[in-house]
Structures are given as structure tokens and as C-alpha cells.
Amino acid sequence: xxxxxxxxxxxxxxxxxxxxxxxxxxxxxxxxxxxxxxxxxxxxxxxxxxxxxxxxxxxxxxxxxxxxxxxxxxxxxxxxxxxxxxxxxxxxxxxxxxxxxxxxxxxxxxxxxxxxxxxxxxxxxxxxxxxxxxxxxxxxxxxxxxxxxxxxxxxxxxxxxxxxxxxxxxxxxxxxxxxxxxxxxxxxxxxxxxxxxxxxxxxxxxxxxxxxxxxxxxxxxxxxxxxxxxxxxxxxxxxxxxxxxxxxxxxxxxxxxxxxxxxxxxxx
Numbered sequence: 001x002x003x004x005x006x007x008x009x010x011x012x013x014x015x016x017x018x019x020x021x022x023x024x025x026x027x028x029x030x031x032x033x034x035x036x037x038x039x040x041x042x043x044x045x046x047x048x049x050x051x052x053x054x055x056x057x058x059x060x061x062x063x064x065x066x067x068x069x070x071x072x073x074x075x076x077x078x079x080x081x082x083x084x085x086x087x088x089x090x091x092x093x094x095x096x097x098x099x100x101x102x103x104x105x106x107x108x109x110x111x112x113x114x115x116x117x118x119x120x121x122x123x124x125x126x127x128x129x130x131x132x133x134x135x136x137x138x139x140x141x142x143x144x145x146x147x148x149x150x151x152x153x154x155x156x157x158x159x160x161x162x163x164x165x166x167x168x169x170x171x172x173x174x175x176x177x178x179x180x181x182x183x184x185x186x187x188x189x190x191x192x193x194x195x196x197x198x199x200x201x202x203x204x205x206x207x208x209x210x211x212x213x214x215x216x217x218x219x220x221x222x223x224x225x226x227x228x229x230x231x232x233x234x235x236x237x238x239x240x241x242x243x244x245x246x247x248x249x250x251x252x253x254x255x256x257x258x259x260x261x262x263x264x265x266x267x268x
Contacts, residue, residue: 149213157206
């Protein structure tokens, strides 16, 4: 909020919002250094899109618009689910995600730079860019709306959130009943090795499809959603796969039979 106040009036709303998001990420970074825990950033992923959408709606949106209410509701449900999922798995202020701990141990001399750029700033910029369809949607001047696009966008985003919810709950219940070396092969995990990531990707593409229902001239805002998709495909999934191959004896066989991302019938 302080960034919004300090920004010159001639700054565009997008630039002011971006500087605010980066400012928040830098504050969180300082806390992560002070507490020696990079997991301080994790909740920011779930609340930042919600805060941005509310700010844009109040400042530029149309409170009387049903479609504005719908897109805010879709984002709110996603944000609440992701935040609650983080809180349910939170082990205390000293607990750090194993991926950050591994980077800290592997690159001790330059971890401060990895922490600043790779863990805090890069995801912040990617998520902000992926939120551009929401900004354009709420800031539109053309009141013409194609409800076919909006319907399919809502369906994609809501389905993605529901898939994440189901996948995370299935994984949580499985871990409670089995040791850490067991491979989950039931529920959604029978058809996809990463159904939670698949749901997350669906959510973001749904927001972009909703935008296509009000202004197709901004089709290029899919760049942010594409970046998120690539981030899962080439960063998040490979990291999880490498760990699973090392720590779960049956994962190599599971990997041969089950689709990496898009749910599909398992092979024999």
C-alpha cells in the first residue's frame, strides 16, 4: 500500500501494481534472510493475485457487473484453497521447504542471489504477468461480452481449483497411512503424476479464456500464463521427479505407466 501512495500519479496502474508486488516480495525476502527461511515467500503466491484483483476491481472495475463479480469469486476460491492448503501443511516458522534447503546446501555462496532472484523476484514477476488478463478484464472499456468464452473460462478455472483440492487431499490422506517412500497410485494420481500442477495450470488458462470474452485484442496476455506453464514443466515437475526417483523405489515404474501432467489412462 505504501508503494501505491509513493508512486507518482503519472505512473500507469500496471506499473504501480508491479512495483507494489516487487516491494512486497523484497520485504518478504528480508524476513527470509532474517529468519534463515525462504518458505516465508510461499503464502505470498496464494494471496498476491487476490489482493491485486480486489485492488483493480475497486479502482477500475464495475461493482455492478456480474462478470466482474464472477472473476473475483473464481480468484477468491482459488486463493482461499491454496492458503488453507499451505496452513494445513505448515510445521512452524522454522520449517523450510526441502527444495529451498537443498539449494541452500548446494549453492551456499550464491544462495542469497538465488533466494532473491529465483525464489522471490522471478515468481513474483511471472504471477503478476499472468494476472494481466484479470487487469484488462476489470479495466475494459468495451462492455460487449461473449458469454461463451466467459463460461468456458470460469469452468476451466473452477475445475482447476477443484482438481487441486481433490489431488492435495488424496495425497494428504495417502501420506497419513503410508511411509514417505510409498508411491501414490490412487485417485487422480492414478492418471497423472502431477494432477495438482495440472489443476493449477488450468486455473490460470481459465482466467485468460475469460478475458477473451471481453477483449480479444489482448490475446498476447497469455504470455504470463504460458510462463507459468513452462515453469511447471521445466522447473517444478523435474525437481519433484528427481527427488521421487531417488527416494521412492517404485517411482521409476510408476513414471513409465502414468502420464506426467494431463490425466490419461495408465499404461500396462
